[in-house]
Amino acid sequence: MTEKTITVVRTRVALQQQVRDWKAAGETVGFVPTMGALHGGHISLVEKAKENASRTITSIFVNPAQFAPGEDFDTYPRREEGDLALLAAAGCDVVYLPGVAEMYPDGSVTDVRVNAMSDLLDGVYRPHFFYGVATVVARLFLHAQPDVAVFGEKDFQQLQIIRRMVDDLGFPIRIIGGETRREPDGLAQSSRNLYLSAAERRAAGAMYAALHRASVRLSIGALPGDVRAEAQAHILNAGFRSVDYIALVDPGTLAALPDDVPLAPDTPARLLAAGWLGRTRLIDNLSVSR
Structure with a gap:
């Protein structure tokens, strides 16, 4: 051929x-x-x-x-x-x-x-x-x-x-x-993944894991503030040196949704995160709905 x-x-x-x-x-x-x-x-x-x-x-x-x-x-x-x-x-x-x-x-x-x-x-x-x-x-x-x-x-x-x-x-x-393409552990494919050391690469899937768990909890009515705090702790405990943000936003305007009100039924939302693993800044996001 x-x-x-x-x-x-x-x-x-x-x-x-x-x-x-x-x-x-x-x-x-x-x-x-x-x-x-x-x-x-x-x-x-x-x-x-x-x-x-x-x-x-x-x-x-x-x-x-x-x-x-x-x-x-x-x-x-x-x-x-x-x-x-x-x-x-x-x-x-x-x-x-x-x-x-x-x-x-x-x-x-x-x-x-x-x-x-x-x-x-x-x-x-x-x-x-x-x-x-x-x-x-x-x-x-x-x-x-x-x-x-x-x-x-x-x-x-x-x-x-x-x-x-x-x-x-x-x-x-x-x-x-x-649609985002992912590695088997959920890490979003990115050119900057080339910067990750072997140990960092093993930890990198924690961002997707945290967002996935957060999206499930939001879909059953958990408070966004609690969910975001838990996701941040999961990412930091996996070895990330810092988290810039974990945010739940309106997908059209990117405006933040309130922390103290459960996601309303049939309301579209997007969960976004950014954090540092060593010298590499990783970002990811998931669609969320209740």
């Missing part, structure tokens, strides 16, 4: 020409933005894009605008050759590999800010982060001009912020959330 030939494009002009040719032929375009170091979770997003469009583009760009000084921009894993092989095997049509100058031309001063939602949860601990995400995703959307874009539910706050941006700015793009 012959492996599909994959096209690599490095400039906006070339990418837009390819998209124009596809659309002139009546084809639709699905888009998956990534920062590379691809794993099974990314490939599942590509597969979902293929289900919803006749052509698929994946971008790989480690975005400097979403890293603060002292964060892991320089050490973030970069595996271009391996990523291209994975995408070719997955049947992706085009990989967009822009450089920094292509994404942020000299003199560029325009940013995109999704206010309020970007300042909650992860935004408290990484106040720069979602402004960098919104800016680069808006630029990638203009470069790729997709009909559909797929983002992983593992990064649930990011997914909801992108949905808000698309609604507010009127991008003619359908945003689809892709």
Whole structure:
């Protein structure tokens, strides 16, 4: 069986020409933005894009605008050759590999800010982060001009912020959330899992275990404050050095739900967590309903 030939494009002009040719032929375009170091979770997003469009583009760009000084921009894993092989095997049509100058031309001063939602949860601990995400995703959307874009539910706050941006700015793009892919012990697949030592990797599944137990307790009427405290204790006892947050929120607005009132029947909610295991920051989330 012959492996599909994959096209690599490095400039906006070339990418837009390819998209124009596809659309002139009546084809639709699905888009998956990534920062590379691809794993099974990314490939599942590509597969979902293929289900919803006749052509698929994946971008790989480690975005400097979403890293603060002292964060892991320089050490973030970069595996271009391996990523291209994975995408070719997955049947992706085009990989967009822009450089920094292509994404942020000299003199560029325009940013995109999704206010309020970007300042909650992860935004408290990484106040720069979602402004960098919104800016680069808006630029990638203009470069790729997709009909559909797929983002992983593992990064649930990011997914909801992108949905808000698309609604507010009127991008003619359908945003689809892709289910979180997990390891056998429940750990959400992530490029940063590569940072974990062997001992840390054995402990890492505790975050999912704590969230899963919490979601069950919430579904039968336990108080959110009690559930969050128990989940935090479970994660810390497993060896995490700190927990940034465990939050129960409205999934649309990301606003916190009250600690002292059980989740109302048929009320959708999302349980999110972030914590540090050694030098690695892990995040996860689960849908909750009563």
